[in-house]
Amino acid sequence: MTGIFDTILQGVLLGGLYALFAAGLALIFGVMRLVNLAHGDLIVLAAYIILLLANSLHLGVILGFLLALPLMFAAGYLLQAGLLNRVIGEDILAPLLTTFGLSIILQNAMLTGFSADSRRLTSDGIETASLPLFNGVAIGIMPLLTFLAAVGVIIALNQLFYRTALGRAFRAVSDDPVTARLMGIDDRRLFAVAMGIALAVCTVAALFLGLRANFDPTIGPGRLIFAFEAVIIGGLGSLWGTLAGGIILGVAQTVGASINPEWQLLAGHLAFLVVLATAPRGLFPRAVD
C-alpha cells in the first residue's frame, strides 16, 4: 500500500517539473498562437547558461540562476522582436518551420559550444536530500522544491494575467489582435515581452531540470514532448490545467515505471492518448476559442 502511495506521490512531484516545462509553452500559445518547437532546446540552453555562470564565474547555482533569468528574458524578447514576429500571422506553417529550424540550430550550437558530454547542476547536496514522512515513505527535497516552484510560477503567471494591465493586454491581444491595436496596444511588442517571460519560466524549469538529472544538448525535443502532453492533457483554459496535465503525465510515468522500468515513457504517452481520445480539448478547455 505504501508502495503505491509512494509511487503516486513521486509522480505528482514529477508532474511539477513537467508543468514547469509546459507553462512557457502554454503562455506563448495562449498569447500568440505560436507553437514553439524550440521550447525544449531553449530550456536546455537556459540550463547551460546557468551552468556557465555558476562554474566559470564561481557564483554557485542559485546566483547563476538569478543572473540567467534576465539574460533569458532579454534573449526571448530579441528572439521574438527580431525573428518570430516576422513569421507569425495567418499562415501557421511558417512559424512551425522557423522554430523547428531554430531547434536544430540550438542543438548543434550547444553541441559545438558545450560538447556532447552530459552535465548537471550541483548545489551542496540538496539534490540528494530527502524528507522522511512515514513508514519508509520519503520525499526528496529537490522534487518537492520543483513542485513548489511550479505552483509558484503558476500563481505568479495567474497574477500577471488576471491582476495587471499587462495581463489584460495579453488576453485582449489573444482574443482579437486587430481590435487590440485600436486600443493602442502594440501587439508585436507585447509578443516580445511574452516570449521574454516564457524564457524566464524556461530558466526556472532549467534550474530544476539540471539539479534533478543530467542534461546534454540533445534532450530538448524530449522535454518538448512532455511539455506538449502536459499542455494538451490540461487543455488551454487555465495554467492550473497545465499543472494538472503535468501531474497526470508524471503519475502515469511513475506508475508505468513501477510495473516495468521500460514502461515509464510508454505509460505517459498512453495516458496522453487516452485523454486525447476521451476529451480532445483537454480536461480544462478554453471557454472561448
Next chain:
Amino acid sequence: MALLETHGLTARYGDFKALFGIDFAIQTGETVAIIGSNGAGKSTFLRAICGLLAASPQSIRLDGEAIGGASPAEIVRRGVAMAPEGRKLFPSLSVEENLLVGAWSQKARGYWTLESVYELFPMLREKRLSPAPALSGGQQQMATIGRALMSNPRLLLCDEISLGLAPIVIRDLYAALPRIKQGGVSLVIVEQDIAQAMAVADRVYCFQEGRVTLTGPPSELSRDAIHEAYFGH
C-alpha cells in the same frame, strides 16, 4: 483649423480599391454623420483614419499634422478612438476589463474613467463583472463606446452605431451622445439610418462606392438630393 481632415484619401484591400480620394473635415466640437449603403466605404474610411489601412502621410491630418500611415497605437495616443463595427469586445475579458483595456494608452487621468463611463451607462456598472459575450447587443454597444472613451479621445469614431439594435436601445444610445460631447469629444458616426443621422449631426457626408457624393448640414439637404447621393442615379 479642422480637428481632423482628409485630402484625397485613398484606400485599398489588396487589388481592390475601396476609397477614391475622400475629402473630409471635422471641427472641434462637431458631430459628423457618415451615411451610405453597404459597401459605400464608410467603415473603410474609419479604418484608414485609425491606421488599420495604409494611407499616404499627407492624406490625413490631425490638428494640421500629417498622420496618414501612422500606427494605430500612435493614432490612439494622439486622441482618436474607435468603437468598431460589430462591437468587437474582447470575449474572454469581463466588461470592466474591456473598459480598462481601452485605457491602455492613457498615461494621465482624464475626464473619462471607469466611474464616469458607469455614470454614462449605469447598466455597465451592474454587469461590470460579467464576461463581455453575456451582454445584450445594446449593452455591448455601450461597452464598446465606453471602452473607446477610456482612452480620453478628442475624436470618437463610432462605426455602425445602431446596426442590429432595437429602436428603444438606439434611443438610449443616442441620448448618451450629448453627454459624451460635454466631456469634450467630437464625434464621427457611421449610420445607415438616415433619419437618425440627420437628427444628431451638425453635418452629414454621404458616401457612395468609395466617393463622397454629398455633404452639408442636414437642414440644407433635400430629400431628393440625399436619395440620389445614397442610391445613385
